[in-house]
Amino acid sequence: QDLARVYLKNAAMFPPRETSGPALHFVAVVASIRRIAKRLAFVDLVPPGTPRDAEPPGGALEARALWWHPDGSGVRVRLQLILGHQLGQRLGNAGLTAVLRRV
Secondary structure, three states, rough: OOOOHHHHHHOOOOOOOOOOOOOOOOOOOEEEEEEOOOOOOEEEEOOOOOOOOOOOOOHHHHHOEEEOOOOOOOEOOEEEEEEOOHHHHHHHHHHHHHHHHHO
């Protein structure tokens, strides 16, 4: 199955919404998930093809700083999703639970 089609199909789950900043689009792979509570999780994302177990001398935090900052500064940053209260307000508790199960 064509992975690009799967990504695009699943991306429709979260339609764009107005924010104070620019809208950004990422194609990423989940590197780690930390469930903090029943309805709260931190999800680290890395670019597709990135070895998940590679760790440079700087340690694990630097290993995940694989994205270029969108401001064009050339600074590398980590990409982390925080799935919790605000997403629950938008999708409802059942929707948040479904998202947490799918991640």
